[in-house]
Amino acid sequence: MNKRKEKANQKEIIKKVFKYIKRYRIYLYISLILSFVTVLLTLYIPKLTGQAVDYMFGPSQVDFKGVFKIITIIIVSTVIISIGQWLINLCNNKMTYHVVRDIRNDAFTKIQEMPLSYIDSHPYGEIESKIINDAAQFADGLLMGFTQFFSGIVTIIGTLVFMLTVNIGITVVVVAITPLSFLVAGFISKRTFQMFKEQSQIRGQQTGLINEMIEGQRVVKAFNQKDNVMARFDVINDKLRDKSLRATFFSSITNPSTRFINSLVYTGVGIFGALSVVSGRMSVGQLTAFLSYSNQYTKPFNEISGVITELQNAIACAASIFAFIEEKSEIPDKEDAISPDHFEGNIKIDNISFSYVEGQKLIENFDLDVAPGQNVAIVGPTGCGKTTLINLLMRFYDVNKGAILVDGTDIKDITRGSLRNGYGMVLQETWLKSGTIRENITMGNPDISEEDMIKIAKICHINSFIQRLPKKYDTVITENGEEFSQGQRQLMCIARVMMSKPSMMILDEATSSIDTRTEMKIQDAFNAMMEGRTSFVVAHRLSTIRNADIILVMNSGNIVEMGNHNELMKKKGFYYDLYMSQFLGKAI
Known part of the structure; x- marks a missing residue:
């Protein structure tokens, strides 16, 4: 047989x-x-x-x-x-x-x-x-x-x-x-x-x-x-x-x-x-x-x-x-899916459940309502579902149950291309392609003017080291930019997102490889860029998200606490323990 x-x-x-x-x-x-x-x-x-x-x-x-x-x-x-x-x-x-x-x-x-x-x-x-x-x-x-x-x-x-x-x-x-x-x-x-x-x-x-x-x-x-x-x-x-x-x-x-x-x-x-x-x-x-x-x-x-x-x-x-x-392709967009050029940023997460492996629960019955322009910080221990939530927002994975809505429309009714164009995303892991620095940082907005490009480059603290290169912005770099430090690569990725001028922002440990002094300067640039834009910030350094409108405290795929920094500190719960362990050395 x-x-x-x-x-x-x-x-x-x-x-x-x-x-x-x-x-x-x-x-x-x-x-x-x-x-x-x-x-x-x-x-x-x-x-x-x-x-x-x-x-x-x-x-x-x-x-x-x-x-x-x-x-x-x-x-x-x-x-x-x-x-x-x-x-x-x-x-x-x-x-x-x-x-x-x-x-x-x-x-x-x-x-x-x-x-x-x-x-x-x-x-x-x-x-x-x-x-x-x-x-x-x-x-x-x-x-x-x-x-x-x-x-x-x-x-x-x-x-x-x-x-x-x-x-x-x-x-x-x-x-x-x-x-x-x-x-x-x-x-x-x-x-x-x-x-x-x-x-x-x-x-x-x-x-x-x-x-x-x-x-x-x-x-x-x-x-x-x-x-x-x-x-x-x-x-x-x-x-x-x-x-x-x-x-x-x-x-x-x-x-x-x-x-x-x-x-x-x-x-x-x-x-x-x-x-x-x-x-x-x-x-x-x-x-x-x-x-x-x-x-x-x-x-x-x-x-x-x-x-x-x-x-x-x-x-x-x-x-x-x-x-x-012949492996199964990604589920195609619906024939009647819409392609908005701009999003207001009203995001509603309606009773979603998701797991990577069937039978191993991760996110269960999760609800969240984010108004346009709000800054949402997501904190919690490793493996609690922070990055998973980002994957679901960007529709890299589809939810098993429930729905995620942007401006009142289920993201399954929006084309993936337009949904992802609506987000500016900076990951903890940097990615640079082989080509010129100019091609890398203007990838999301190739038509940006030279003046605006250099202005944003200065805000992101990359202009100074780029000017020292043989061909400046036209210098060809290797794949993943191995000739630069991890911090420099991350700064270029941040500049790339800032130049794309997205409707919404996702920052997944975006400043993890940057020194504290530069991080403070970048944070000011981020605050200016996030003004009026709905943004999600995944952070381990809790000092960087003290001014967030909403702080989601996650553990084992569930929101265990929600509120702003002052409200959560007064509760003296899970977030309080996390925060105090970083700054006072208190055991959780």
Whole structure:
């Protein structure tokens, strides 16, 4: 049952591959026609060689005129074959890499369409491995298939036709033995597919670990985890070695096995051919041609057996990529969803419940009403649901129950693009793309004037260090701005949000990497920017949210207290303990 299911899956994968190939079928047709022509000419040469041999009757009995004529035809045929093979390779390469490019484009597009729940629950390296490594392996197998598979099939059919014109009896002997090659190749290939599939999966795990360790290199070294990381890598690497060795070993058996059978074919042709020459049923030239044909007939079986092995690997890699492409996309916006250009900022959270994992409660029956222009601070211990609430406001995740309304409209009835454009968001984790500083900080408002850009840059305290750079605002930075300190990167992210001039603000530990003195100055800029705008501020430093209109104190996904700073301090409850623990060292 499993074998039948596996075979059906392989057929489905091949169908999907051919859907991509269909776009470039002109290259396929040209390749097939040229393969047919080059194979026929290649097979015609042994016949010409046999005729040339027959023109040599013995000493001083050579028909030089006939021999030179044949040599001329052979040279012309060889030139045509060479040009044809060059064009075949060109077409196959174009078709293969166009197909792989389209698959990679679809996979990358899928990343943009996937819900964050998938991205959050899968190692980034594993996703990268599918798009980069698996696609490369798939390309290699596909290219070999196009290059050798079609020409091999045409060679087998063409050789049979030519052999039948020379001697039917010996042809029957050849055909009777060669099916063994297919049986051997098929027997081995069925067992190698699953091995290559497992190899691809483990390779993804390995890439994921490498990616994770490179990104977290400072943490690994700081906590002296080198040995533990090496041990984890060794375990995965050993598993990959074992699976790769098994897959390679079993797949490599195919070629020598088919070569052995082909040698039997060649031996059979030699014996029966020699007997035919002795009995006068064949000429020496015909035997020469037949031996050449038998060799050419069996050669494609070796190539096809190798191709089948590579194709098994390619199909396993394709299965991994297609499984990724076919993952569920983010729920699309409703057809009648609205796209406001501006929001007043009236936000109502109506009895929502949410959990990342089914059965593990996080936020339960949560209510909140925020008037336009209010500053809402969210505080609480780690894991209490602060950032989760931000994810729900931005609709990175959808609530399991209840509704979130902006200006009286359920956010599910607003397009995600317009909802997210309505927020300016600064996260604790900074993000900068490779490009100029100007492109990074004006991303949310590319049309901002030079004067306004520099004005905001000065407010955010980035103008001074940018002016010291070689090309100032046109300096190209690396991905994530590794040449800057964490604080400088965060200041640039803050500047980017201030330049976008959003309707509402979300600050998730926005000043966590900035020194206290600069934070005080930035806070003044934030206060000016948040004036008249609804804003949500997630903070651990409680000193930064003392002036908030509403302070939500969260614990275990619930609001345990709500009010302004003075009201909460008078209650001497959870917030009071948090605040006092930061400034007086009192234990909670």
